[in-house]
Amino acid sequence: xxxxxxxxxxxxxxxxxxxxxxxxxxxxxxxxxxxxxxxxxxxxxxxxxxxxxxxxxxxxxxxxxxxxxxxxxxxxxxxxxxxxxxxxxxxxxxxxxxxxxxxxxxxxxxxxxxxxxxxxxxxxxxxxxxxxxxxx
Amino acid sequence: xxxxxxxxxxxxxxxxxxxxxxxxxxxxxxxxxxxxxxxxxxxxxxxxxxxxxxxxxxxxxxxxxxxxxxxxxxxxxxxxxxxxxxxxxxxxxxxxxxxxxxxxxxxxxxxxxxxxxxxxxxxxxxxxxxxxxxxx
Numbered sequence: 584x585x586x587x588x589x590x591x592x593x594x595x596x597x598x599x600x601x602x603x604x605x606x607x608x609x610x611x612x613x614x615x616x617x618x619x620x621x622x623x624x625x626x627x628x629x630x631x632x633x634x635x636x637x638x639x640x641x642x643x644x645x646x647x648x649x650x651x652x653x654x655x656x657x658x659x660x661x662x663x664x665x666x667x668x669x670x671x672x673x674x675x676x677x678x679x680x681x682x683x684x685x686x687x688x689x690x691x692x693x694x695x696x697x698x699x700x701x702x703x704x705x706x707x708x709x710x711x712x713x714x715x716x717x718x719x
Numbered sequence: 720x721x722x723x724x725x726x727x728x729x730x731x732x733x734x735x736x737x738x739x740x741x742x743x744x745x746x747x748x749x750x751x752x753x754x755x756x757x758x759x760x761x762x763x764x765x766x767x768x769x770x771x772x773x774x775x776x777x778x779x780x781x782x783x784x785x786x787x788x789x790x791x792x793x794x795x796x797x798x799x800x801x802x803x804x805x806x807x808x809x810x811x812x813x814x815x816x817x818x819x820x821x822x823x824x825x826x827x828x829x830x831x832x833x834x835x836x837x838x839x840x841x842x843x844x845x846x847x848x849x850x851x852x853x854x855x
Contacts, residue, residue: 629797630787631798631800632786639779639783642779644775646767647767647775661766661803661808663805664767664802664803665800667799667800667801669825672797689805690805693826
């Protein structure tokens with residue numbers, strides 16, 4: 584079995600936070616929303632239902648763990664969870680914190696405007712806050 | 720425990736296809752995309768992670784069963800699966816068949832344009848095709 588290969592566009596648009604049991608937890612390089620991504624470390628899978636049943640259960644567990652932590656870390660009104668993949672076909676799950684008044688609220692974030700880079704301090708602060716809530 | 724109460728907007732915008740173990744499988748009244756929805760029959764839940772672990776597992780199972788059936792039924796390029804809920808807070812999972820050239824492809828469907836009603840024959844044909852693939 585060959586080693587997991589991350590899609591080049593995901594590699595470019597996100598950065599690694601940490602590796603969980605199944606997925607890489609990655610952060611979008613876009614400060615407009617607290618926007619993370621889970622990428623199952625499996626090659627040649629584009630749809631959730633192509634994962635094995637065990638991997639489906641692991642992905643559900645990791646998704647909900649990260650979503651709950653992101654809610655705690657941000658106090659957001661709503662967590663958006665989505666596996667879309669119309670452009671990048673490698674399976675990836677978006678986990679995004681949304682609040683009234685954020686860009687394009689209450690519409691979707693995908694395809695909206697241009698990414699805005701993080702200030703390093705803000706980025707590190709969000710990562711710290713998320714990962715602290717992951718372990719609690 | 721009070722009986723499950725469907726959000727009035729979901730009731731208006733969708734119609735019941737059938738009840739699965741946890742969820743109502745519903746179809747959006749919008750012919751632009753093959754667009755279904757799973758609504759867990761649980762009151763007062765807006766986030767995936769608020770479901771019990773068993774319900775999370777059931778929802779994963781039902782989501783992937785419907786997504787796989789929708790892929791077979793439509794031959795779509797990509798199935799989009801999303802729990803957003805910025806407007807309607809009752810937890811609901813969108814399962815949508817997307818293909819190159821459909822409205823707003825490869826962008827998201829949410830918040831795009833206006834719903835277009837189905838011709839009854841087209842609606843019944845899609846429901847039949849989906850549910851046949853659900854049982855196989």
